[in-house]
Amino acid sequence: MAKTKPGKKDLDSYTIKGTNKVVRPGDCVLMRPSDSDKPPYVARVEKIEADHRNNVKVRVRWYYRPEESIGGRRQFHGAKELFLSDHYDVQSAHTIEGKCTVHSFKNYTKLENVGAEDYFCRFEYKAATGGFTPDRVAVYCKCEMPYNPDDLMVQCEGCKDWFHPSCMGMTIEDAKKLDHFLCSDCSSDDDAKRSLNAFPVSPSVETKVEPKRRKR
Numbered sequence: 001m002a003k004t005k006p007g008k009k010d011l012d013s014y015t016i017k018g019t020n021k022v023v024r025p026g027d028c029v030l031m032r033p034s035d036s037d038k039p040p041y042v043a044r045v046e047k048i049e050a051d052h053r054n055n056v057k058v059r060v061r062w063y064y065r066p067e068e069s070i071g072g073r074r075q076f077h078g079a080k081e082l083f084l085s086d087h088y089d090v091q092s093a094h095t096i097e098g099k100c101t102v103h104s105f106k107n108y109t110k111l112e113n114v115g116a117e118d119y120f121c122r123f124e125y126k127a128a129t130g131g132f133t134p135d136r137v138a139v140y141c142k143c144e145m146p147y148n149p150d151d152l153m154v155q156c157e158g159c160k161d162w163f164h165p166s167c168m169g170m171t172i173e174d175a176k177k178l179d180h181f182l183c184s185d186c187s188s189d190d191d192a193k194r195s196l197n198a199f200p201v202s203p204s205v206e207t208k209v210e211p212k213r214r215k216r
Contacts, residue, residue: 011048014056014093021099023048023058030098030117031060031091039065040097042082042119048093056093061085063102063121070130076146080108080118083125083132109149120149142183143167154178158186 014023023029025047030040043060050056063082066073082102100117108120124133137146140153140162147153153162154175163183165175175181 008049008051011050011056014048014058014096016096016098017094019098023093023096023099028063028100028102028119029058029060029096030100032095032097042100042102043089043091044084044102046088057090058093058096059088059090062087062089062127063119064125064127069125076148078108078120078148078150080114080120082119082121083123084121085125085127087127105149141167152176154181156181156183156186158182 012024015021016023023045025045027045029043029045031043033039033041042063042065044063045058046061047059048056049059062085064085064087066077066081066083069083084102098117100119103111103118103120105120105122108114108118111118122137125131126133139145140147141164143164147162151164152172152175153164154168154170155162157180161183163181165172168183
């Protein structure tokens with residue numbers, strides 16, 4: 001009787017080659033790009049499996065950097081910001097270079113020290129249309145821009161809104177020396193209210209494109 005060809009089997013974990021770091025489903029990883037000049041790709045591992053030859057593959061859900069999105073990088077995007085996309089892929093586990101942590105936006109802003117392997121995500125991204133969820137976010141300052149955690153902001157003691165020093169005619173050094181701060185509206189006794197405007201983050205025109213397959 002002929003033997004049946006063994007199928008794929010799910011694995012609970014995978015040890016990154018040349019390290020003692022263990023990857024499990026749900027972990028975020030750095031994956032080697034085909035172009036060595038580019039930074040590593042970031043992905044969330046959904047599943048780990050091995051074939052009958054013990055070749056290990058990982059099913060991943062890609063994170064996109066702002067510059068990889070249809071709308072590109074914008075002023076309010078943080079240097080370590082990523083978008084969780086709806087783009088799934090299967091890759092060789094050998095392309096995993098290391099592990100990383102993708103924090104929620106709130107938790108990222110509470111970090112005392114941001115390490116090389118710390119990132120954050122506040123949007124989900126549709127790779128085919130360039131749409132974001134949520135598609136609108138709160139805005140701050142008189143420039144009415146969303147919060148960028150890399151930028152220093154000062155809070156007005158009157159209206160409680162947050163402002164960029166540069167928008168208020170101050171240097172960052174001046175802002176760091178402040179004990180108290182009132183914005184121009186509050187200091188002139190105007191009624192100041194938090195802007196209820198919302199900032200659109202999705203492209204105004206939904207352009208249908210296919211997500212690019214990331215080759216190794």
